[in-house]
Amino acid sequence: MKLQKKISRYFITVSLIIFILSSIASYFVLKNFVLDEVNETLIAEKNDLLLQLKKEKKLQNVLNNHTARLEIRIIENGEKVNEQFKDTLINIGEKGEGIPFRQLKLSEMINGENYLIILRRSLIEREDLITGISVMIVSIFFLIIVGLNLINYYGEKKWWKPFYKTLDQLSDFRLEQKKKLNLQSSQIDEFNILNKTLNNMAEKLHEDYQNLKEFSENASHEMQTPLAIIRSKLDVMIQEKSLSEEQFNLISSIYQAVNRLTKLNQSMNLLTKIENREFSQKENVGISELIKSQIDNLEFLISDKELNVEKNIEENISLNINSFILETLISNLLINAVKHNIQGGDFKIELNKNHLKISNTGKPLHTSPEKLFERFKKDSQTSDSPGLGLSIVKKICEQEGYGIEYKLCNNIHIVIVTLS
Amino acid sequence: MKILIIEDEKDLANSAAEYLTGQNYKCELAYNYDDALDKLELYQYDCAVVDIMLPDGNGLELIKYLKERHSDSGIIIVSAKNALDDRIKGLNLGADDYLTKPFHLAELNARIDSIIRRRKFKGNEEVVFDELKIIPHSRLVFVNDITLDLTKKEYDLLLFFLSNKNKVLTREAIAENLLGDQADMMDSFDFIYSHVKNLRKKILNAKGKDRIKTIYSIGYKFKMK
Numbered sequence: 288m289k290l291q292k293k294i295s296r297y298f299i300t301v302s303l304i305i306f307i308l309s310s311i312a313s314y315f316v317l318k319n320f321v322l323d324e325v326n327e328t329l330i331a332e333k334n335d336l337l338l339q340l341k342k343e344k345k346l347q348n349v350l351n352n353h354t355a356r357l358e359i360r361i362i363e364n365g366e367k368v369n370e371q372f373k374d375t376l377i378n379i380g381e382k383g384e385g386i387p388f389r390q391l392k393l394s395e396m397i398n399g400e401n402y403l404i405i406l407r408r409s410l411i412e413r414e415d416l417i418t419g420i421s422v423m424i425v426s427i428f429f430l431i432i433v434g435l436n437l438i439n440y441y442g443e444k445k446w447w448k449p450f451y452k453t454l455d456q457l458s459d460f461r462l463e464q465k466k467k468l469n470l471q472s473s474q475i476d477e478f479n480i481l482n483k484t485l486n487n488m489a490e491k492l493h494e495d496y497q498n499l500k501e502f503s504e505n506a507s508h509e510m511q512t513p514l515a516i517i518r519s520k521l522d523v524m525i526q527e528k529s530l531s532e533e534q535f536n537l538i539s540s541i542y543q544a545v546n547r548l549t550k551l552n553q554s555m556n557l558l559t560k561i562e563n564r565e566f567s568q569k570e571n572v573g574i575s576e577l578i579k580s581q582i583d584n585l586e587f588l589i590s591d592k593e594l595n596v597e598k599n600i601e602e603n604i605s606l607n608i609n610s611f612i613l614e615t616l617i618s619n620l621l622i623n624a625v626k627h628n629i630q631g632g633d634f635k636i637e638l639n640k641n642h643l644k645i646s647n648t649g650k651p652l653h654t655s656p657e658k659l660f661e662r663f664k665k666d667s668q669t670s671d672s673p674g675l676g677l678s679i680v681k682k683i684c685e686q687e688g689y690g691i692e693y694k695l696c697n698n699i700h701i702v703i704v705t706l707s
Numbered sequence: 708m709k710i711l712i713i714e715d716e717k718d719l720a721n722s723a724a725e726y727l728t729g730q731n732y733k734c735e736l737a738y739n740y741d742d743a744l745d746k747l748e749l750y751q752y753d754c755a756v757v758d759i760m761l762p763d764g765n766g767l768e769l770i771k772y773l774k775e776r777h778s779d780s781g782i783i784i785v786s787a788k789n790a791l792d793d794r795i796k797g798l799n800l801g802a803d804d805y806l807t808k809p810f811h812l813a814e815l816n817a818r819i820d821s822i823i824r825r826r827k828f829k830g831n832e833e834v835v836f837d838e839l840k841i842i843p844h845s846r847l848v849f850v851n852d853i854t855l856d857l858t859k860k861e862y863d864l865l866l867f868f869l870s871n872k873n874k875v876l877t878r879e880a881i882a883e884n885l886l887g888d889q890a891d892m893m894d895s896f897d898f899i900y901s902h903v904k905n906l907r908k909k910i911l912n913a914k915g916k917d918r919i920k921t922i923y924s925i926g927y928k929f930k931m932k
Binding site: 512515522525532568585614618619 | 716722787879
């Protein structure tokens with residue numbers, strides 16, 4: 288639920304309660320107020336009436352002069368009625384509708400006569416007043432809801448604009464890009480604080496990321512030379528004539544280990560460079576010719592394994608890409624298909640404008656195909672390769688905007704690179 | 708044959724010199740740009756191995772200088788892997804070949820060999836080793852004047868052996884020679900075993916001597932007197 292909606296929902300609920308309570312309260316306050324008013328009027332009339340009764344001897348004269356609804360009777364017995372107010376309904380007209388009245392009833396001894404006096408005032412105005420107030424309250428409430436919704440609708444768009452802009456910018460934010468976050472300030476303090484905090488955070492993230500990246504880059508770069516030296520020394524060492532078989536075996540183990548380390552180092556360097564977009568120099572590279580020449584280069588491996596090659600390569604397809612990157616991509620895919628193939632297996636290459644599809648027979652996988660794109664993931668942990676080949680392929684595809692898919696059905700491994 | 712190795716990593720340069728010296732080359736070393744320039748001013752070399760990244764200068768300048776002064780010297784660029792720009796610039800300046808670090812010394816040797824052969828004999832040379840005769844220009848191999856029918860890779864393998872005769876060649880070095888960068892992806896060297904076997908069989912069938920020796924678990928050696 289949107290914050291604004293949530294707030295206004297609470298607002299409406301709370302104001303509904305307040306309205307109901309205050310309506311009830313004002314009903315009673317008004318009612319009392321009106322009653323007091325009527326009572327006072329009745330008392331004033333009573334005083335007026337008593338004065339007249341004292342002056343005028345005839346009761347009829349008094350009744351004629353008086354506008355208020357009035358009942359005066361002379362009570363013969365000396366019954367004494369105390370002054371008392373009372374609400375009553377009186378039927379008026381033929382239909383006999385009951386109309387609320389306030390009455391004051393009392394007895395008074397005037398000039399030796401005991402009068403019973405009942406004064407009445409209509410309360411119909413009070414009912415009207417209460418109805419009026421109710422209508423007003425309901426319409427105020429309705430207006431408030433309409434107003435709130437209008438505010439929500441237009442305010443949402445206007446006031447929350449900076450917030451959504453921030454969100455947009457955040458979702459576009461990439462740590463590996465050097466671009467600063469640079470969120471703009473707005474008229475709303477909370478959003479300004481948010482943006483400022485996010486800007487600082489992004490800057491800190493960039494800095495940390497940069498440090499970390501530089502460290503790993505330097506580390507792998509600085510490893511190159513010592514590795515090259517070890518290898519060259521071993522190259523010289525194995526020429527020694529007096530080496531025994533045992534010594535050769537030892538050197539061989541060292542040599543293989545150094546080689547693994549070198550390959551790992553090179554692959555990691557390559558991944559970093561692809562990530563850093565250091566291969567930005569693009570040109571039109573003929574992928575059809577490239578695939579053919581790479582297959583030629585692998586021909587001896589293919590014939591070693593007695594693979595059935597099926598080439599379905601459309602001519603003259605070229606891509607706008609860095610040539611080294613394309614070579615790496617194709618070479619990794621082709622070598623994988625040959626290397627993991629079985630003796631006498633199938634090897635199919637299909638290229639058209641839309642995709643490159645390489646499929647090969649192979650062994651069943653122990654992990655899910657998608658996992659193989661992850662770094663250092665390989666199906667068999669005993670293999671010497673560091674398991675970076677497919678991560679490099681994936682990284683290249685990501686950077687070039689190609690789609691990549693790895694499927695496995697009936698022990699046929701299929702890699703599809705979507706080019707467009 | 709005189710070779711100048713321009714490389715700031717002394718250990719690397721010394722190993723290379725030691726390896727090449729055993730192959731009838733006379734090696735001189737320059738550990739920095741100034742040294743290299745001094746040497747190039749004074750002497751003439753058949754081939755120069757130039758590391759592009761030098762602490763006190765750019766190897767590309769040395770290539771330019773070398774091309775102006777001694778245009779018949781062969782030049783091999785050594786650059787970091789993936790440093791594509793440098794490689795292309797170097798080749799455009801007239802370098803003959805390039806190697807990326809780290810390289811096998813046997814590979815460096817083979818490349819120097821091939822450059823010198825090309826430059827000295829302008830492609831019309833015959834390489835003769837006892838009963839073996841090779842015409843690199845037409846990729847032909849004769850054993851006792853009988854033509855050997857070799858596949859492309861078997862021919863490459865033989866040439867690699869001959870460049871590094873009497874040296875122990877590791878399987879890794881052979882794989883890289885045959886496959887180039889793609890060798891990095893291979894984690895089994897069975898294909899080398901089968902290729903060496905086929906090559907040996909073909910030479911023996913043509914009544915050649917069995918010169919390819921397996922050196923324990925590490926690789927092979929091509930023996931020549």
